[in-house]
Amino acid sequence: MHFPLILVSPARPENIGAAARAMKTMGFNELRIVASDAWQDPAARRVAHGAGEILDNVKSYATLSEALADVDFSVATTARSRAKFRYYATPTQVESILQEKRQWLSRIALVFGREDSGLTNEELEQVDLLTGIPMANDYPSLNLGQAVMVYCYQLSALNQVAVEQHEAANEHQLQALRERFHQLLVKLDVSDDAKMADWIDQRIGLLEQRDSAMLHRLLHDVEKKLIDK
Numbered sequence: 049m050h051f052p053l054i055l056v057s058p059a060r061p062e063n064i065g066a067a068a069r070a071m072k073t074m075g076f077n078e079l080r081i082v083a084s085d086a087w088q089d090p091a092a093r094r095v096a097h098g099a100g101e102i103l104d105n106v107k108s109y110a111t112l113s114e115a116l117a118d119v120d121f122s123v124a125t126t127a128r129s130r131a132k133f134r135y136y137a138t139p140t141q142v143e144s145i146l147q148e149k150r151q152w153l154s155r156i157a158l159v160f161g162r163e164d165s166g167l168t169n170e171e172l173e174q175v176d177l178l179t180g181i182p183m184a185n186d187y188p189s190l191n192l193g194q195a196v197m198v199y200c201y202q203l204s205a206l207n208q209v210a211v212e213q214h215e216a217a218n219e220h221q222l223q224a225l226r227e228r229f230h231q232l233l234v235k236l237d238v239s240d241d242a243k244m245a246d247w248i249d250q251r252i253g254l255l256e257q258r259d260s261a262m263l264h265r266l267l268h269d270v271e272k273k274l275i276d277k
Contacts, residue, residue, distance in 0.1 A: 066193025
């Protein structure tokens with residue numbers, strides 16, 4: 049399984065170096081960076097301290113959509129107060145969800161936002177699942193390097209246990225399901241129901257493979273009935 053970490057517009061090279069060091073320590077090796085060249089600053093390599101090969105192999109992209117183009121399932125970290133959606137998974141829940149996803153998806157990505165403003169709502173809409181780190185109310189933030197370390201530690205088991213292959217599945221199954229649901233909302237003249245659309249987008253990310261397949265079958269029957277009328 050490929051598991052790239054994506055940093056969106058990181059400003060401080062030291063944070064990028066800390067992220068690279070956390071990745072190597074916990075068994076991750078693919079770093080993608082969006083709209084920033086701060087990783088080329090010598091300070092990033094100095095803080096990376098032995099994880100220079102991760103910086104040597106950074107893949108750079110102009111936009112998040114480009115960085116996600118070959119990704120089957122993506123998880124974005126966000127502060128609850130900044131996000132449009134209401135549905136979040138804790139790091140522990142993310143681990144459980146990804147343990148199932150890795151059995152039928154080959155490329156999963158973890159996305160981190162800007163140090164000062166996180167990810168925009170438009171960027172959050174491009175991912176499959178949102179997650180946040182529970183913290184004490186009187187100290188509600190971690191810097192980028194610390195956040196990467198938390199998730200790399202929590203998800204490190206995914207790199208250490210062999211994947212149990214289940215029945216073959218279309219790796220684009222979730223995205224296709226999301227598109228079919230949105231097309232159904234249009235046909236039912238309820239596409240302006242933002243709350244419903246948001247609920248669908250977030251809940252689809254939680255589906256296991258067999259649940260996704262069954263919903264595709266159900267939508268097929270619903271669509272056929274709508275055409276027959």
